[in-house]
Amino acid sequence: MQTHTYTRNATLVGRAKRVVPGGVYGHQSAARLPDGFPQFFARGEGSRVWDVDGNEYIDYMCAFGPIVLGHRHEAVERAVDEQRRAGACFNGPTEYWVHLAELLVEITPHADWAWFAKNGTDATTFAVMLARAHTGKKQLLRARGAYHGSAPWCTPRSAGVTPEDQANQIFYTYNDLDSVRQAVAQAGDDLAAIIVSPFRHDAWFDQEEVDPAFARGVRELCDETGAVLILDDVRAGFRIDLGGSWVPIGVAPDVSAYSKAIANGYPLAAVVGREELRAAAEEVFMTGSFWFAGAEMAAAVATIQTLRATNAIAHMKRIGQMLRDGLDAQARAHGLRIRQTGPVQIPFLTFVSDQHFERSFTFSSEAAKRGVYLHPWHNWFLSAAHTEEDVAATLEITDIAFQVVRQVHGEG
Amino acid sequence: MQTHTYTRNATLVGRAKRVVPGGVYGHQSAARLPDGFPQFFARGEGSRVWDVDGNEYIDYMCAFGPIVLGHRHEAVERAVDEQRRAGACFNGPTEYWVHLAELLVEITPHADWAWFAKNGTDATTFAVMLARAHTGKKQLLRARGAYHGSAPWCTPRSAGVTPEDQANQIFYTYNDLDSVRQAVAQAGDDLAAIIVSPFRHDAWFDQEEVDPAFARGVRELCDETGAVLILDDVRAGFRIDLGGSWVPIGVAPDVSAYSKAIANGYPLAAVVGREELRAAAEEVFMTGSFWFAGAEMAAAVATIQTLRATNAIAHMKRIGQMLRDGLDAQARAHGLRIRQTGPVQIPFLTFVSDQHFERSFTFSSEAAKRGVYLHPWHNWFLSAAHTEEDVAATLEITDIAFQVVRQVHGEG
Numbered sequence: 155m156q157t158h159t160y161t162r163n164a165t166l167v168g169r170a171k172r173v174v175p176g177g178v179y180g181h182q183s184a185a186r187l188p189d190g191f192p193q194f195f196a197r198g199e200g201s202r203v204w205d206v207d208g209n210e211y212i213d214y215m216c217a218f219g220p221i222v223l224g225h226r227h228e229a230v231e232r233a234v235d236e237q238r239r240a241g242a243c244f245n246g247p248t249e250y251w252v253h254l255a256e257l258l259v260e261i262t263p264h265a266d267w268a269w270f271a272k273n274g275t276d277a278t279t280f281a282v283m284l285a286r287a288h289t290g291k292k293q294l295l296r297a298r299g300a301y302h303g304s305a306p307w308c309t310p311r312s313a314g315v316t317p318e319d320q321a322n323q324i325f326y327t328y329n330d331l332d333s334v335r336q337a338v339a340q341a342g343d344d345l346a347a348i349i350v351s352p353f354r355h356d357a358w359f360d361q362e363e364v365d366p367a368f369a370r371g372v373r374e375l376c377d378e379t380g381a382v383l384i385l386d387d388v389r390a391g392f393r394i395d396l397g398g399s400w401v402p403i404g405v406a407p408d409v410s411a412y413s414k415a416i417a418n419g420y421p422l423a424a425v426v427g428r429e430e431l432r433a434a435a436e437e438v439f440m441t442g443s444f445w446f447a448g449a450e451m452a453a454a455v456a457t458i459q460t461l462r463a464t465n466a467i468a469h470m471k472r473i474g475q476m477l478r479d480g481l482d483a484q485a486r487a488h489g490l491r492i493r494q495t496g497p498v499q500i501p502f503l504t505f506v507s508d509q510h511f512e513r514s515f516t517f518s519s520e521a522a523k524r525g526v527y528l529h530p531w532h533n534w535f536l537s538a539a540h541t542e543e544d545v546a547a548t549l550e551i552t553d554i555a556f557q558v559v560r561q562v563h564g565e566g
Numbered sequence: 567m568q569t570h571t572y573t574r575n576a577t578l579v580g581r582a583k584r585v586v587p588g589g590v591y592g593h594q595s596a597a598r599l600p601d602g603f604p605q606f607f608a609r610g611e612g613s614r615v616w617d618v619d620g621n622e623y624i625d626y627m628c629a630f631g632p633i634v635l636g637h638r639h640e641a642v643e644r645a646v647d648e649q650r651r652a653g654a655c656f657n658g659p660t661e662y663w664v665h666l667a668e669l670l671v672e673i674t675p676h677a678d679w680a681w682f683a684k685n686g687t688d689a690t691t692f693a694v695m696l697a698r699a700h701t702g703k704k705q706l707l708r709a710r711g712a713y714h715g716s717a718p719w720c721t722p723r724s725a726g727v728t729p730e731d732q733a734n735q736i737f738y739t740y741n742d743l744d745s746v747r748q749a750v751a752q753a754g755d756d757l758a759a760i761i762v763s764p765f766r767h768d769a770w771f772d773q774e775e776v777d778p779a780f781a782r783g784v785r786e787l788c789d790e791t792g793a794v795l796i797l798d799d800v801r802a803g804f805r806i807d808l809g810g811s812w813v814p815i816g817v818a819p820d821v822s823a824y825s826k827a828i829a830n831g832y833p834l835a836a837v838v839g840r841e842e843l844r845a846a847a848e849e850v851f852m853t854g855s856f857w858f859a860g861a862e863m864a865a866a867v868a869t870i871q872t873l874r875a876t877n878a879i880a881h882m883k884r885i886g887q888m889l890r891d892g893l894d895a896q897a898r899a900h901g902l903r904i905r906q907t908g909p910v911q912i913p914f915l916t917f918v919s920d921q922h923f924e925r926s927f928t929f930s931s932e933a934a935k936r937g938v939y940l941h942p943w944h945n946w947f948l949s950a951a952h953t954e955e956d957v958a959a960t961l962e963i964t965d966i967a968f969q970v971v972r973q974v975h976g977e978g
Contacts, residue, residue, distance in 0.1 A: 180853025
């Protein structure tokens with residue numbers, strides 16, 4: 155098995171460093187990834203991506219979530235092509251504005267209206283603003299370490315952020331209802347909202363499924379206080395349940411924020427919410443130059459209809475379980491202790507004996523060099539295009555990667 | 567001449583109101599526009615747009631700025647098609663990330679690097695954050711009434727905004743250097759940045775060209791204090807000068823924020839800046855799920871190259887002057903006093919005798935019903951696709967619209 159070479163990638167990385175701060179910034183920077191991870195990509199098709207050197211990968215990141223049906227899904231591309239023939243953007247939305255809002259309201263038990271933007275951060279920001287407008291209160295409760303976007307109020311790094319930008323926030327611990335109760339008490343009569351992700355998916359940590367009792371408790375605290383319960387479904391949305399990621403545990407938020415997978419890779423974000431919050435949503439002023447464009451909304455309608463018609467989430471669960479079982483068996487066979495956490499369709503793997511992700515770096519590096527793209531410190535994503543054959547091909551390569559981990563770092 | 571009918575539009579407006587707060591929100595809501603302005607659009611081509619009822623308009627809004635080469639410009643569409651065949655988004659950028667950054671640095675005298683996002687608000691927000699990161703100071707000076715986006719720190723409406731969100735801001739008056747000096751004094755040793763638009767283009771007001779002495783004075787104040795001069799070129803960028811909208815007056819900002827016209831309608835924003843600010847730009851963490859997508863960047867490269875190769879700005883100025891001269895002559899002939907303000911390629915018209923834009927509403931309504939889309943209270947935009955024939959056809963219709971204004975509101 156031949157491993158990859160990265161000549162063209164290295165040239166582009168050098169050129170990028172001259173004209174872009176850091177070369178590539180943000181979550182898609184490869185600067186904190188080991189050898190074998192390319193920075194620049196050329197194309198994708200189904201479950202596969204190719205980098206600028208023509209190296210092929212089975213893609214378990216799916217653009218960090220957006221690609222939920224596979225790259226270049228036919229129905230989505232057809233919908234986008236049709237709208238693109240009409241034009242990029244106009245002085246108002248196209249009729250897909252209405253089609254998509256109606257579809258989101260139809261599939262979401264707790265939603266009476268929908269609202270659109272471009273970034274996931276736009277959606278979480280709007281959700282927080284509308285909660286403050288609705289309640290007339292200021293305090294926002296967030297889980298310590300959770301990622302809700304990268305605007306001044308929520309970016310995880312402090313550079314350029316003032317204390318005032320992150321004022322009016324109280325932190326709780328995910329899945330610890332007592333810590334939420336304490337935060338609610340601290341907020342006193344100034345509690346606007348509790349924002350929560352459907353499960354714990356903080357980078358650099360094992361994922362943690364939500365405790366249904368925690369979710370019910372948070373819902374009750376919001377009911378008691380009049381606070382708005384915001385589900386940040388940006389990362390998990392459309393992979394757990396089409397009605398929202400807490401439908402399986404029977405807990406309904408007041409508003410949900412979506413982005414990433416909503417349009418299979420095309421730039422779109424959405425907030426959906428209850429009737430009671432409509433007036434506040436009308437008052438908050440957020441808008442953007444490209445928020446009314448039709449092609450992305452046509453893509454979202456096609457994506458959601460395809461997910462529903464093909465029962466795609468069940469397929470992702472089945473394939474995800476195969477991958478998890480296969481990796482578990484391989485790790486055991488190599489005498490390596492791993493943890494696989496989170497939903498099988500949004501998987502993550504860490505090594506129990508790692509101090510600083512050293513085995514994860516070796517493992518993901520060896521896999522990438524041979525054509526399997528698995529991230530060492532951020533959760534992965536499956537798509538509906540992933541097949542049993544993909545998993546089988548993946549496991550051939552991860553078997554070698556585990557073997558190298560064992561050779562380099564020893565048993566454990 | 568037959569005026570338009572709006573049956574399909576009315577149906578969609580009714581459906582939208584049920585499932586979207588306000589039906590359509592933000593700057594593209596037609597709720598504050600008079601009869602004749604459709605809410606929903608079907609397609610565009612060159613200088614023309616068609617609404618969902620098939621009514622055709624000569625488009626003087628260009629999607630509120632993004633369409634700078636005309637709808638569906640061939641070179642841009644070809645570039646987008648090519649990248650779209652590769653896929654929507656991946657685990658890293660495409661090589662257009664590098665091509666576009668190199669091109670922006672090449673055409674912008676004050677730029678050593680470029681940074682990309684999706685919304686104009688992303689760009690202005692990043693510029694402010696990087697100024698604070700660079701200076702270690704907090705105060706931001708803004709012109710009273712200026713629009714720099716719709717995040718909590720800058721949205722023009724108060725709903726959902728806390729006092730802390732808009733802390734650390736001091737206001738000056740556009741073109742009033744003394745007011746900037748006072749604001750600088752008020753900031754004391756905590757001045758991070760002065761943000762300024764290339765000319766005054768606040769909605770509901772006549773536009774005001776920048777006084778070069780004001781611009782030079784602001785530049786000097788930044789030089790003296792170490793504050794970062796941010797040019798918010800989101801609205802005007804790529805219509806005044808390809809090197810930035812203050813190139814003609816010879817004043818160089820430290821950073822510029824772009825969006826709207828940068829990719830002829832495709833969703834993209836950019837910040838460009840000086841070498842001295844690169845380290846701060848590397849520290850600030852902002853990112854987005856769709857910020858690395860290739861098609862929009864390919865569109866931007868094609869847009870900028872076409873603007874340059876065709877000398878498109880000179881063309882827009884020539885056509886804009888024809889329109890301005892024609893409207894002036896018509897208004898005089900009808901005994902109506904108007905003001906036309908701002909650059910001719912980003913024009914605006916108000917009626918001197920209006921108390922509450924009543925003549926503007928009549929004028930724009932009568933024009934829209936007959937096929938000319940002119941906004942009553944927001945500046946307009948020309949594109950490179952507008953022709954002498956478009957202006958001639960426009961003036962035939964505005965002549966009738968002025969006549970109706972005269973009939974309804976009388977002389978003056």
